[in-house]
Amino acid sequence: MTAAKLxxxxxxxxxAGIARxxxxxVPPYAFYEGRKQDWRFSMADEVTLVGQEAEGLAARACRGxxxxxxxxRSLVAATMSAALFGPPTLGFPHLVDYLDSFRDGRISTNPxxxxxxxxAAFFVSDADRGIAQLGFDQAFDQFVETVRHFGVAIxxxxxxxxxxxxxxxxxxxxxxxxVGLAATNANAMVVAKPGGPAVYSTNPLAFGFPMGDGSPPMxxxxxxxxxxxxxxxAAASEGRSIPAGWxxxxxxxxxxxxxxxxxxxxxxxxxxxxxxxxxxVEMMSAGLSGGPWSLDTPDFRSGDVSPxxxxxxxxxxxxxxxxxxxxxxxxxxxxxxxxxxxxPGVTGTSKxxxxxxxxxxxxxxxxxxxxxxAAGNMSLA
Amino acid sequence: MTAAKLxxxxxxxxxAGIARxxxxxVPPYAFYEGRKQDWRFSMADEVTLVGQEAEGLAARACRGxxxxxxxxRSLVAATMSAALFGPPTLGFPHLVDYLDSFRDGRISTNPxxxxxxxxAAFFVSDADRGIAQLGFDQAFDQFVETVRHFGVAIxxxxxxxxxxxxxxxxxxxxxxxxVGLAATNANAMVVAKPGGPAVYSTNPLAFGFPMGDGSPPMxxxxxxxxxxxxxxxAAASEGRSIPAGWxxxxxxxxxxxxxxxxxxxxxxxxxxxxxxxxxxVEMMSAGLSGGPWSLDTPDFRSGDVSPxxxxxxxxxxxxxxxxxxxxxxxxxxxxxxxxxxxxPGVTGTSKxxxxxxxxxxxxxxxxxxxxxxAAGNMSLA
Numbered sequence: 180m181t182a183a184k185l186x187x188x189x190x191x192x193x194x195a196g197i198a199r200x201x202x203x204x205v206p207p208y209a210f211y212e213g214r215k216q217d218w219r220f221s222m223a224d225e226v227t228l229v230g231q232e233a234e235g236l237a238a239r240a241c242r243g244x245x246x247x248x249x250x251x252r253s254l255v256a257a258t259m260s261a262a263l264f265g266p267p268t269l270g271f272p273h274l275v276d277y278l279d280s281f282r283d284g285r286i287s288t289n290p291x292x293x294x295x296x297x298x299a300a301f302f303v304s305d306a307d308r309g310i311a312q313l314g315f316d317q318a319f320d321q322f323v324e325t326v327r328h329f330g331v332a333i334x335x336x337x338x339x340x341x342x343x344x345x346x347x348x349x350x351x352x353x354x355x356x357x358v359g360l361a362a363t364n365a366n367a368m369v370v371a372k373p374g375g376p377a378v379y380s381t382n383p384l385a386f387g388f389p390m391g392d393g394s395p396p397m398x399x400x401x402x403x404x405x406x407x408x409x410x411x412x413a414a415a416s417e418g419r420s421i422p423a424g425w426x427x428x429x430x431x432x433x434x435x436x437x438x439x440x441x442x443x444x445x446x447x448x449x450x451x452x453x454x455x456x457x458x459x460v461e462m463m464s465a466g467l468s469g470g471p472w473s474l475d476t477p478d479f480r481s482g483d484v485s486p487x488x489x490x491x492x493x494x495x496x497x498x499x500x501x502x503x504x505x506x507x508x509x510x511x512x513x514x515x516x517x518x519x520x521x522x523p524g525v526t527g528t529s530k531x532x533x534x535x536x537x538x539x540x541x542x543x544x545x546x547x548x549x550x551x552x553a554a555g556n557m558s559l560a
Numbered sequence: 561m562t563a564a565k566l567x568x569x570x571x572x573x574x575x576a577g578i579a580r581x582x583x584x585x586v587p588p589y590a591f592y593e594g595r596k597q598d599w600r601f602s603m604a605d606e607v608t609l610v611g612q613e614a615e616g617l618a619a620r621a622c623r624g625x626x627x628x629x630x631x632x633r634s635l636v637a638a639t640m641s642a643a644l645f646g647p648p649t650l651g652f653p654h655l656v657d658y659l660d661s662f663r664d665g666r667i668s669t670n671p672x673x674x675x676x677x678x679x680a681a682f683f684v685s686d687a688d689r690g691i692a693q694l695g696f697d698q699a700f701d702q703f704v705e706t707v708r709h710f711g712v713a714i715x716x717x718x719x720x721x722x723x724x725x726x727x728x729x730x731x732x733x734x735x736x737x738x739v740g741l742a743a744t745n746a747n748a749m750v751v752a753k754p755g756g757p758a759v760y761s762t763n764p765l766a767f768g769f770p771m772g773d774g775s776p777p778m779x780x781x782x783x784x785x786x787x788x789x790x791x792x793x794a795a796a797s798e799g800r801s802i803p804a805g806w807x808x809x810x811x812x813x814x815x816x817x818x819x820x821x822x823x824x825x826x827x828x829x830x831x832x833x834x835x836x837x838x839x840x841v842e843m844m845s846a847g848l849s850g851g852p853w854s855l856d857t858p859d860f861r862s863g864d865v866s867p868x869x870x871x872x873x874x875x876x877x878x879x880x881x882x883x884x885x886x887x888x889x890x891x892x893x894x895x896x897x898x899x900x901x902x903x904p905g906v907t908g909t910s911k912x913x914x915x916x917x918x919x920x921x922x923x924x925x926x927x928x929x930x931x932x933x934a935a936g937n938m939s940l941a
Contacts, residue, residue, distance in 0.1 A: 297711065297879075297880040298709070298710050298711025298712070298877060299709070299710045299711065300681055300710040300711050300712050301710070301711025301712055301876075301877060303879075303880070328679070328680070329679050329680045329681040329682070329710055330678065330679025330680065330681050330682025330714060331679070331681050331682055331712050331713060331714040331874070332712060333711060333712040333876055335879075358843075358847075358848060360741075360844075360874075371896070371899075371900070371901040371902070372900070372901075372902075374900065375899060375900040375901065376899055376900075378896055378899055378901055386840045386843070386844075388843045388847060397839075397843065399836045399839065399840050401833050401836060448830045448831070448833045448834070449829045449830020449831070449833060449834050450829070450830070451902070452782050452829045452830060452834070453829070453830050453833070453834075454901075454902075455780045455782060455904060456837065458778075458780065458896075458901070458903075458904075459767045459780050462739075462767070462769045462778065462889065463741075463767075465892075466739075466769060466878065466885070466888075466889045466892070467739060467876060467878060467879065467885075468879075469879055469885065469888075472892055474895070493712070493741075493874060493876070495682075495714055495848060495874070496679060496682060497847065497848060498678075498684075498716075498848065498849075498850055499678040499684070504847070504848075504850065507847075507850075508843065508847045511846075511847070511853050514855070515752070515759055515839075518752075518756060518757055518759055519752070519753070519755065519756040519757075520752040520753075520756065520759055520835075520839070521752070521753075521832070521835075522839070523836060523839075
C-alpha cells in the first residue's frame with residue numbers, strides 16, 4: 180500500500196501529549212509490559228497490513244529517513260521479527276523512534292561497523308554509531324560458525340543505538356539451533372533501591388532456547404524494572420494510584436502517587452534480587468563490551484548524539500547431540516506448560532498473517548516513506 | 561582443636577525439631593536469606609576457630625565420613641571459601657549435609673569424574689555421583705587456559721550432589737581475572753505462580769566479575785525463590801504471619817499463614833519475571849548439561865540416591881585488555897557504592913580472621929572427625 184491510501188487522521192489521542200512530554204525518559208523496554216496501555220496503541224484507528232506490505236512500508240520509511248541499504252535490511256528484519264513474534268510495540272511503534280533518530284542524527288544512516296576477534300571465540304564489534312542489528316548481522320554467519328566449531332562464542336558490541344527488541348538477537352540464534360543469552364543497557368532511569376538515584380537503565384536480559392521444528396523458540400526477554408514508565412503515565416492520566424514497588428518520587432522515596440512517580444524513577448522488579456539482576460546486566464553489557472555505563476549514556480530519544488551503547492550476546496551449543504537436546508528441552512517445555520507454566524515465546528504465540536498498526540504510528544512511518552527514492556532504484560533482496 | 565575440647569551441649573534449640581521434621585525439603589539455597597533465622601545459628605553456644613583449625617577439622621570430618629583425599633581437598637576448599645567470603649550457612653553448617661550424605665550414600669566417597677570436550681571450548685563433566693566441586697576442580701586449570709585462549713568457555717556437569725555455594729565457582733574464576741556465570745538446580749520446591757505445582761528448585765544463579773587486587777570480586781549469588789523456606793519455619797514457630805508473595809499452601813494458593821505455607825511451596829521472587837529467571841536457570845542448568853529437571857531430581861537430604869544434578873558455568877575474558885577492563889569495572893563499582901548501591905561480594909565484605917560456628921554444627925562435624933584415620937596417614941597439601 181502507498182501513503183495515498185492512508186486513512187485520514189483527525190485528532191491525536193488525549194494521552195499523546197503527556198507521552199510526548201515525558202517520552203524522552205522512556206527506553207524501549209519500558210513499553211514491554213505496558214503495551215495495552217501504550218498511548219500509541221490507544222488510538223481508535225488501526226491500519227491492517229499483510230506481511231509484505233508492512234515490510235515494504237518499513238523499507239521505504241528507512242530509505243526515506245536516509246538509511247542506506249544494509250541498515251534498511253537489518254532494521255526491517257528486526258522490526259518484522261518484533262512485530263510478528265515479539266512485543267508488538269517494539270515492532271512498528273518503535274520503528275518511529277529509529278526513523279526520528281536517523282533524521283535527528285542519533286543514528287548514523289551509513290555506518291561502517293568494524294569487527295574484531297581478539298580471541299578466537301570472542302567477537303568485538305564497533306557499530307560506528309549505527310543500529311545495533313547491523314553490527315550483529317555483519318558478524319552473524321561467522322559467529323554461528325564459531326559457536327558450532329568451539330561450542331560457545333561471545334559477541335560484544337559498543338557504539339550503537341539502543342538495541343530495540345533484545346529478544347530478536349537470541350531468536351536469530353535459536354533459529355540456528357543455538358542457545359543465546361543477551362544483555363544491553365541505555366540511559367539511567369531505574370534506582371537500585373528506594374532512596375537512591377537512578378543508576379541503571381531498564382537493563383533487559385534475554386534468553387533463547389530452540390524448541391525445534393514446529394515450535395517457536397523459548398524466548399525470555401524482560402526489563403529489570405518493576406514496570407513500564409508508560410504504565411505510570413497511564414495511571415496519572417486516569418487518576419489511579421500505582422502499587423508500591425513500582426517507582427520512587429524525585430527524592431527517591433517509594434511512592435504510590437503516579438504524579439510524584441513521573442518526577443522520579445522506576446524501581447527494579449523483585450526488590451534487592453531484581454536490582455542484582457540489573458547490576459549483572461550492567462556488567463555483562465557495559466562491563467564486558469566496554470560500552471558506557473547507564474549513568475553515562477545519552478538519551479536515545481532526544482538530542483543529536485548517539486547513545487553509543489554496548490551489548491553482549493553469549494551463544495552456546497545446546498550440547499553434543501544438538502537435535503536430541505532440543506527435543507528434550509521441547510518435551511520439558513510441553514510438560515511445564517501442561518502444569519500451567521507460562522513458557523515465554525511459546526505459550527500463546529502463533530505467527531500472525533497480518534499486522535495491525537496504530538494509525539498514528541502508521542501515519543508517521545508513511546510520512547518518512549513518502550520521502551523514499553523511487554522503488555526501482557532499490558532492492559531489499 | 562580436638563573433639564575433646566568441645567563445649568558440652570545440654571539441649572537442642574526449640575526450633576531444631578521443627579527444622580528436622582521439614583528439613584528434607586530445604587535445599588542449600590533456601591538458607592541464603594535466612595541465615596540470621598537459621599535454627600543452626602540460633603543456638604546460644606558458638607565455637608570460634610582460626611582458619612587453620614577450621615580447615616583441619618573439616619578435612620578430618622570428610623575423612624571420617626569416608627571421603628577420599630581428592631574429594632576432601634575440594635570440599636574443604638569450598639567450605640572455607642563459603643565460610644570466609646560467602647553466606648556463612650553454606651560453609652560449616654552445610655558441611656553437615658555433605659557429611660550425612662557421604663554416610664548415607666547420597667554422595668560417592670570415591671568418585672572418578674570423567675571430563676570430555678566435545679567442542680574445543682565446551683566441557684562436559686560426569687561427576688560420578690560425587691561432589692560438584694571435584695569435577696569442576698579436575699577441569700579447572702584446563703578450563704581457565706581455554707578461556708584465556710578462546711576468550712570464552714563453557715563447563716557443564718551432570719551426575720553430582722547439589723552444588724553447595726554456587727558463588728564459589730564464579731569466585732574461583734574471578735580470582736583468575738575471569739568473568740563467570742553459573743546456574744544449577746535441585747529438587748522441585750518452587751511454584752511458577754500461585755495455583756500451580758512446584759516445578760523448580762530454588763534455582764540459583766551466580767555471577768562474578770573480578771575487581772582486581774585489593775578488592776574481593778563482585779559476586780551475585782541468589783536463589784530464584786522469594787524467600788528461604790527456613791524463614792517460613794521461623795514465622796510458624798513464632799506465630800507471625802508471612803508477607804504475601806513468599807509461599808503458597810498445599811492447594812497452590814497464595815497464603816500469609818506460615819503453617820499453611822509449610823504444607824505448600826515457595827514462590828519465585830519478583831512474580832512472573834522471577835519465575836522467568838527460574839526457568840532460565842532450569843534451562844541453563846538441566847537443559848544445557850543434560851542433567852535432570854527439578855521435577856525429576858531426588859531430594860538431596862534423604863534417601864541413598866545421588867540427586868545427580870547438573871550445573872553450567874560460563875566463563876569469559878573481561879575483554880582484550882584484561883587489567884584495564886577490571887580496573888574500569890572496579891571504578892564503576894566504587895562509583896555505584898558511593899551512590900548507595902549494595903555491591904554483592906564487595907560491600908561490607910572483609911576477610912575473617914576467625915570463624916564462629918554454631919556449637920551444634922561444630923559438634924556434628926567433630927563427631928565425624930573423631931572417626932578419621934590417624935592424621936599421619938593423610939595430607940591435604
